[in-house]
Amino acid sequence: MTGAERVPPTATRRLRELFEGPRIIRAIGAHDALGARLGERTGFDAIWSSGLEISASHGVPDADILTMGELLNAARWIADAVRIPVIADCDTGYGNASNVVYMTRRYEAAGIAAVCIEDKPFPKLNSFIPGRQRLVPISEFTGKIRAATDARSDPDFMVIARVEAMVAGLGLEEATRRAHAYADAGADAVLVHAKGASPQPALDFLAAWDRPTPVVVVPTTYYRVSAAELEAAGASMVIYANHGLRAGVRAVTDAFSEIRRTGSTESIEDKIAPLSTIFDLQGVSHLRQHEDSYMRTGGDVHAVVAVIDGLTPAPPSHDRRALAESQVRNLRLGGAQQVSLVLGPGAGLATEAEARVLAWDETWSTELDAVLRACSDDDQVVLVAAADTLYDPELVRRLAAHPGDIVLAVHTPRPGESGLDPALLPVAFGPPEQDGFDMTSAERVVALGSPAAESGSAFIGLVRFTRKGLDVLRDVHARMPFARTMADALAAAAAEGNHVSGMEFTCGWSRLSASGAPTLATR
Secondary structure (H helix, E strand, O other), X not given: OOHHHOOOOOHHXXXXXXXXXXXXXXXXXXXXXXXXXXXXXXXXXEEEEOHHHHHHHOOOOOOOOOOHHHHHHHHHHHHHHOOOOEEEEOOOOOOOHHHHHHHHHHHHHOOOOEEXXXXXXXXXXXXXXXXXXXXXXXXXXXXXXXXXXXXXXXXXXXXXXXXXXXXXXXXXXXXXXXXXXXXXXXXXXXEEOOOOOOOHHHHHHHHHOOOOOOEEEOOOOOOOOOHHHHHHHOOOEEEEOOHHHHHHHHHHHHXXXXXXXXXXXXHHOOOOOOHHHHHHHXXXXXXXXXXXXXXXXXXXXXXXEEEOEOOEOOOOHHHHHHHHHHHHHHHHHOOOOEEEEEEOOOOOOOOOOOOEEEOOOOOOOOHHHHHHHHOOOOOOEEEEEOOOEEEOHHHHHHHHHOOOOEEEEEEOOOOOOOOOOOOOEEEEEOOOOOOOXXXXXXXXXXXXXXXXXOOOEEEEEEEEEEHHHHHHHHHHHHHOOOOOOHXXXXXXXXXXXXXXXXXXXXXXXXXXXXXXXXXXXXX
């Protein structure tokens, strides 16, 4: 196997390699997947699944109040979100040596690269909280270390022993004595903890350390010391254990206070992450890739609405926005994954609808040209809808599901219904044909326009195209520049013998006249 074909190392192996490397490892604390991704993106080598941060995110003290399952679940989400190794802060191991065996197996199975346990009794108290900071006997803790190392199935999975002697006020000598015992018991690294403002206790420990076992430091309170200084002193890893949480608390408090003070978010918009960044961190781009790769079954629907004054009877401008929003809503409810609104020259449309709005381009010459430009080569199914008509979602759904390449939604009058709206295009059907799909739900259209005036049926402005159907439309557009509208092109396509189908509906739509009044009820 060549170097180019080498299988990427697992997270556990990668952490081992980092400890075997020449430079200090930089780890950042996180309590959820989002924080872990931020740490990875900013260049940290590893993530510390912080017991303090996870406890705080649940609104409880870091005092073994959360269960192992709750802390494990948070660590699992973190490990799933990043490719860099995750080190789990496992407090005291959640009990005695038997608990540590269970804990080790569960964390290793969850994809964690290392667990860190500390030499305090269960339940512990966070090292920075004033009060009891008692330690367990060395013999008890070395038993936990042996239990953890024996329980792992992957020899690269690391067990880090956290030494709390200096936090408990017992000094450098006791810290060194305990660290030696823990290394001798099989710990893969020792984490020496201190909580004074000076880095000197940690530096003194590093100076006295005479074993090959790597040393990890956590400069939470002696924050002026740099990673380079710690590396020069012999530290193998530095953990910034809770800074993401603390930075977030300050930033969120400031943002909330400003919103409460001003009554809007205007003054903070340039200080907070845009939604696009959140979507990026969530992996929306991967979601889109998955949809494109695995979910394109021919049923994806792109609906295009041409809001073009002069080419179709347009409602008053104050009604157009409400109509467009209703159109977008109904088209989406009918199965359209994307809706595009194509605006005519100078036609503004201030809408909150979830749609792509395309302003008129000077290179577009006709309504048909604009509609075709709105379509993509990736579109599987395209619905083109009239700008002045509202369609019931069920009508949209039924038309979109039809397998034909070009299928018109056609209104067939009910018994006793008065004559057709003169603004609609009459449709004439030919004899049914068996061409591989159910002809009981659609008939072949042979003519649109004045020759079909006696048919009693009419095109209601909604048509379905497959990619093959769009190719027919593009061909008509290229050869017949006089085909200005969708109706012109459809009439030409039918007249040339292309298979254009008509799906009949007696209700499910309403068209607005120039006055804004509906001309046909949806009952």
